[in-house]
Amino acid sequence: MIRNPKTIDASALPTEGFGVASPTWWGTLGFMFIEGSSLALCAMAYAYLSRRSPLWPPSGTPLPNLAFGTVVAAGLLVSLVPAFLLNRAAKRMDRAAVLRMLLIGTAVEALLVMLRAYELYALPMRWDGTAYGSTVWFTLGAHSTLLLLDFGETLVFGVLLLLGPVEKRHFADVADSAMYWFFIVLIWLPLYFMLYVSPRIF
């Protein structure tokens, strides 16, 4: 057979890769786009309804507790430390360090999920009283779902690292889950501002 000189030999190409060379990275990015947009839409609904309403929140409706909301937001920010270390360990393909950070991460996220559950429980209004209450519950609820999802993902990766067959390319998936963790935390900051701070300023 005549071999075309432009024929490409792929046998020397790597079989693992991080970031743009990882399918999971792209999938995570797509998921972040979708989830980010739906949170942005919750915020748009909040903003739209606030502009249509003469009083926001409607008179007699107390605002959510600023101190506790701030504690949760700060807790989320602090949780970026294990997320950052997890990402670094994954990129070094250091199995022991990854496992350690996954266990710490799972514990930290479990704490955050509990704090968030209390944050929801302590909201001073119901979702079915006013549209204000509906938007607050849904914004907070949608973000909580993602937080829960990320907690589940970290947990599953922890179990995988403990029990499952691990190959080099799985470290890329762990790094991507750390990226998703960053997304969950960072997207909360503007939403926290909207729910807790903006009605007190404007």
Next chain:
Amino acid sequence: MSAPAVVAPDTLARTWGTRRGIVGWLSTVDHKNIGLRFIVTALFFMALGGVLALTMRTQLARPDNHLLSPQLYNQFFSVHGTTMMFLFAVPVMMGLGIYLVPLMIGTRNVVFPRLLAYAYWVYLFGGLFLYSGLLTGNGAPAGWFSYTPLSESAFDPTKGSDIWAQTITYTEISMMAVAVTLIITILKQRAPGMSLNRVPLFVWSMLVTSFMVVFAMTTIATASFFLAADRLINTRFFVERAGGDPLLWQHLFWLFGHPEVYIIFLPATGIVSHLVTTFSRRPMFGYTAIVFATIATGIISFGVWVHHMFATGLPALGLSFFTASSLVVTIPTAIQLFCWIATLWSGRPQWRVPLLFVLGFFFILVRGGLTGIMLASVPFDLQAHDTYFVVGHLHDVLIGGAVFPLMGALLYWYPKFTGRMPSETAGRWAFALLFVGQNLTFFPMHVLGLHGMPRRTYTYLASTGWGSLNQLETIGSYVLALGVLVTVGNLILSAFRGRTAGADPWGADTLEWATTSPPPPGNFASLPVVESRDPNWDQTRPEDRPIVTGLPPERREVLFTTALDAVPARRIELPGPTVWTLAAAVGTTIGLVMLIFTPWGLVVAALLSAAPFIAWSWPKVGGSA
């Protein structure tokens, strides 16, 4: 030791094939199987939606008719619209993309084949769910747009609007999964050498469409979630007296709804580009202009939604902006039209059946576009709003703009799907019937609309004088249905009787024609390397073509290339067949059905989907994740 350059057919089948029997059928992750399933299922739903339309046309054939009660008529037009938009038009285009994209870009499967299999099952169950509502007297009654407050519990105490909202959730989950899969496949799995300026135009259109799906479908998914919550747990998003706003629904719905039209239309433009290129026997005139026009349409389409809301009393300044943006969106479409005409003009057109559908597309789409420009003007829109003028316009745009190219596409790629040629004679008859039927049915609607006939009303009085034109439309709708029947008959019979097609029966330019018809599991004996925009025209001798070697034939490995220039970056291994995708879809379905009765359905959906999802992602030693 280097792997063989050309993989033997039986090795290919062993590595990339689907198991025989029922388990194989349920567990397949081959994009060709899944793509065809999407197409066939979407055509099935089109037939159901078509039967609803024919019944409505029969009801309207004469004044004061009582074939359908007002309530049933409401359910029929709502389910008809929901079917055609959510269960037919978008899925059929995505199905075509799922089948064709990997072939056109020269790879063996999509990047997340299991996600794609899951997406199909969820779509199928969601569609059946909508019809289970209609059959149990719980058909969605508030239009395909489900306007609040009409769709709120106070006005719709049935389960119809709940079922509508959950059907939307199903199809959105499905379409978003497909869109994300296609985006990544297109950006990262193109054959070496297929830089962005060599990507086939259909693939470009699917790329832009998929981005639009991700953003637009998120909007409707969020909105339908708000609606379901308003109905189920008494949230107040759209309830005026509790600080909510019914217009918020309209904003959210049309922020999705207008891009939706282009989500259907852009793949059709991609199809037209291929039909025009192949049958003009020359490369596309203005390739770059068409690509930019496609991207521009995608972006501008997100800025025109308020033109559906001109009659809601919004501030005049805002309306002027949306008139302007609605006029602007016609410019890129016009650019594409001129490029197609220039290609035909300067080529040697062969008037085969698929190209006839392109001519039909030109004629009807241009008329629909012109009535669209009329409707973009606020004073005219206020007169024609909610009349049959709008019904005529939207069916011209959607049938002329999408169904005609789709019919052309089904006949054009039929040899690739089945290995056999469709009947040219039946195709010509189908085209004639569809073209005549379309014009008889929908042109008189413009006239009736100008005479003031309102849409979504189950009957009219004889004294209005609308009877004869309505009768003409009803005859037209039956002609149209006959055209669909002839097409379906052609597609079924040709699978047995059609002439054997060979790899490239039309002498076309893109890579899907470089492999056998139908393509083997794994698509290509050896992965191609691309050196131009029309790879199948540049190198006639297959043995002279550059290929990719060195991928282990016994593993499901493909190349991951760079997004802009398609330079090979690494090898990735794709996952194989599994039934867990079906299990996850069943879990999602159980949860979403429960969700029309109790909010705990959400928890059930999450748990029942998550467990199989983890199972399908769990890595095997030496296998794939």
